[in-house]
Amino acid sequence: MNNYSSLPIVIAHRGASGFRPEHTLAAYELAINLGADYIEPDLVLTKDGILIARHENEISTTTNVAEYPEFANRLTTKLIDGKSITGWFTEDFTLAEIKTLKAKERLPFRDQSFNGMFSIPTFQEIIDLVKAKSREIGRSIGIYPETKHPTYFASLGLPLEEPLIATLHDNGYKSATDPIFIQSFETGNLQKLSQLTDLPLIQLLENSGQPFDLAIKGDRRTYQDLTKPQELAKIAEYAAGIGPNKQMIIPIDNQGKLLTPTSLIADAHAVGLLIHPYTFRNETQYLSPDYHNNPELEYEQFFHLGVDGIFTDFTNTALTVINRIYKEL
Numbered sequence: 450m451n452n453y454s455s456l457p458i459v460i461a462h463r464g465a466s467g468f469r470p471e472h473t474l475a476a477y478e479l480a481i482n483l484g485a486d487y488i489e490p491d492l493v494l495t496k497d498g499i500l501i502a503r504h505e506n507e508i509s510t511t512t513n514v515a516e517y518p519e520f521a522n523r524l525t526t527k528l529i530d531g532k533s534i535t536g537w538f539t540e541d542f543t544l545a546e547i548k549t550l551k552a553k554e555r556l557p558f559r560d561q562s563f564n565g566m567f568s569i570p571t572f573q574e575i576i577d578l579v580k581a582k583s584r585e586i587g588r589s590i591g592i593y594p595e596t597k598h599p600t601y602f603a604s605l606g607l608p609l610e611e612p613l614i615a616t617l618h619d620n621g622y623k624s625a626t627d628p629i630f631i632q633s634f635e636t637g638n639l640q641k642l643s644q645l646t647d648l649p650l651i652q653l654l655e656n657s658g659q660p661f662d663l664a665i666k667g668d669r670r671t672y673q674d675l676t677k678p679q680e681l682a683k684i685a686e687y688a689a690g691i692g693p694n695k696q697m698i699i700p701i702d703n704q705g706k707l708l709t710p711t712s713l714i715a716d717a718h719a720v721g722l723l724i725h726p727y728t729f730r731n732e733t734q735y736l737s738p739d740y741h742n743n744p745e746l747e748y749e750q751f752f753h754l755g756v757d758g759i760f761t762d763f764t765n766t767a768l769t770v771i772n773r774i775y776k777e778l
């Protein structure tokens with residue numbers, strides 16, 4: 450059980466995505482202003498090899514690309530990580546073309562009033578923002594980039610890892626103690642990254658399925674298999690921590706009711722891995738009925754169990770709970 454000896458970190462999932470369209474400089478800046486320790490850009494590549502922040506390489510749900518007649522003929526269907534997806538894809542656009550688009554809110558129940566206002570940021574622009582804000586407010590803000598679809602992008606001749614590490618190293622982020630965590634749902638690219646950099650790495654884990662790179666190699670290990678102690682020990686050889694779906698720590702039944710916590714936190718800590726579960730959100734549809742519409746209860750439970758950080762769409766709610774719990778000590 451947690452003795453609350455160390456403060457969990459607050460990772461602003463896609464920025465302050467509860468309040469602004471995800472993965473925009475406005476979303477990241479608001480998260481920083483709300484007090485986030487790290488901001489989380491998901492990264493994909495443009496046709497000309499520039500890292501930009503989008504959750505998927507398909508961009509119709511988070512940008513206004515469908516409104517541009519000049520891009521109508523780029524609507525296409527592709528197989529991404531074994532799934533057939535129809536839309537517009539970042540790898541078919543140059544950065545200059547991407548910069549003509551505007552972001553929009555993905556979720557219909559969130560604020561739509563910022564649609565059309567913000568551009569798609571490059572990774573370099575995000576780093577520049579973080580450095581400027583760190584100077585402005587006098588606190589070191591971290592960056593927690595995720596490589597999206599690494600096997601797919603490598604298959605296009607556009608691997609993510611080299612430009613990611615070159616960008617981070619060129620910006621002075623090089624050592625294991627720098628405020629960076631690089632994350633991936635795949636395993637092979639994290640192992641490759643561990644050869645390219647000393648920066649800390651995080652193995653993401655889903656509640657079901659298996660890493661795509663394992664699937665295409667015929668390796669049958671699932672994400673659940675990777676939570677076994679002997680597999681966690683192997684992850685610890687290349688990563689500093691794991692980022693599991695929160696249901697891998699507190700499972701739920703088919704009504705969303707909370708079940709007995711697993712041993713994943715203790716098992717991760719036993720092999721020296723940090724554990725940063727995702728994703729904490731305030732809205733009713735994301736909360737177990739056991740939390741009675743009070744998202745603070747969910748944070749309290751996970752902090753009490755001993756997680757080292759959390760991914761949240763609502764940095765302010767996470768910090769409300771952290772300030773209450775840790776000030777009471």
Ligand code: G3P
Nearest residue numbers: 462491595632692727760
């Ligand atoms: O990266 C951890 C968390 O972000 C979960 O993944 O990118 O699907 O929201 P994502």
Ligand code: CA
Nearest residue numbers: 489490491595
């Ligand atoms: Ca992510």
